[in-house]
Amino acid sequence: MRLDLKYGRNELELELPVGLKCKIFRTKDMPIVKEPAAHIRQSLDDPIGAPPLRELVKGRKDACIVVSDATRPVPNREVLPPLIDKLQEAGMSPEKVSLLIATGIHRAPTPDELVEILGEEILRRYRIITHDARERTRIRRIGYTSSGTPIDINEFYLESDLKIVVGLVEPHFMAGYSGGRKSIAVGLTSVDAIRTLHGPAMLEQTGARNCELKSNPLQTELLEIAAAAGADMCVNVVLDSSRKIADVFTGDLALSHLKACDFAACYSTEPGTGLYDIVVTTAAGYPLDATYYQAVKGLVGALDILAPGGSIILAAECSHGLGSVEFREGLELLKQVGDHDRFIEYIAEPAHFHIDQWEVEMLVKVLRRARIYLYSEGLSEEEIDLSGATQINSVGTGMHLALADAGQKARVAVIPEGPYFIPLAAGG
DSSP, rough: OEEEEEETTTTEEEOOOTTTOEOOOOOOOOOOOOOOOHHHHHHHHHOOOOHHHHHTTTTTEEEEEEEEOTTSSHHHHHHHHHHHHHHHTTTOOOGGEEEEEEEETTTOOOHHHHHHHHHHHHHHSSEEOOOOTTTTGGEEEEEEOTTOEEEEEEEEHHHHHHEEEEEOOOOTTTTOSSSSSSHHTTTTHHHHHHHHTHHHHHHTTTTTTTTTOOOHHHHHHHHHHHHHOOOOOOOOEEEEETTTTEEEEEEEEHHHHHHHHHHHHHOOOOOOOOOOEEEEOOOTTTTTTGHHHHHHHHHHHTTTTTEEEEEEEEOOOOTTTTTOOOHHHHHHHHHHHHHHHHHHHHHHSSGOTTHHHHHHHHHHHHHTTTTEEEEEESOOOHHHHHOOOOOOSHHHHHHHHHHHEEEEEEEEEETTTTGGGOOOOOOO
């Protein structure tokens, strides 16, 4: 059997051994929006739990549109033109419209990435601002959540008269699903707030996981922060496996996001799958597999169906290497400490907080349970050594090694789209 795995900007062919029993987990076929611009315009006229955009614009002096950075494949070039047209039809002039890039703790987009995110015409015509979580002078603390997390929000966003958030809804390995409230509460916050939101006290709780909202402590915090910051309208997009728009859910920040999550769950999850000795997965191709930092999501996405002591084979190009300097330092610290539990205990101390420690923490969740085989053309031998994985020269080689360990009767699963489809074991 031959399968195509998402890898970089292309696909990677995997040929499975003859006679191997294998379960393939794919995103279920979604309906495709045939005329995205018209569909988006309609959603702005008839939003979920909110007035139409034309009503919201009345009396507003300016508008801020929040968009994600280059790590998310949000189809902004399809969403933004009809959205901006609607603003202008309602009387908002172009010079009063700004776009704010919600980077969270990520680096600022490069000029080429800005073109990819927004398109050249929008870059020419509108004011573009990039959030910086480290720049305290541009962030305002407006209070604390009921559990004590600081509510720190980008000052430009707070001062904008009309606030619109555009995001992509897909499974997220900490927050349950991306999009909606996360674009504000994480995308526009400070390092101090992320220290709590992405700290061990939050992430070691069982509810902080893929596709879980009701018992997810991070979801609770994000909703409270986003409500305090305010948003007049949220445009939530769900994409199919080929990254075409499957549907758009526009309206009230919380209500529209829940509708989008319910829709996405019908196509991107499968409960009651049982456990597998070997799971082959990806980081969903570019842009998510551009760094090992993001590729960790593919590993975590496979974890729920992995049998104890099993193997995960990950295909991730990592064309931009490991990721941030801080993430690399976190991996070096993990290697230096040499023990998973002691590493978590160390970073749990406030004095030991380190940016991007949370991604290493999520990697530790995998390393506690799995052997990782990694196929990547973008990482050096030194970087592979820090990854916690065994380097392989092909996915087929990884399969051979994993079968040698588990036996020819091993239960095998393949997730070609990686973290975009989350299989859940019974009770998961």
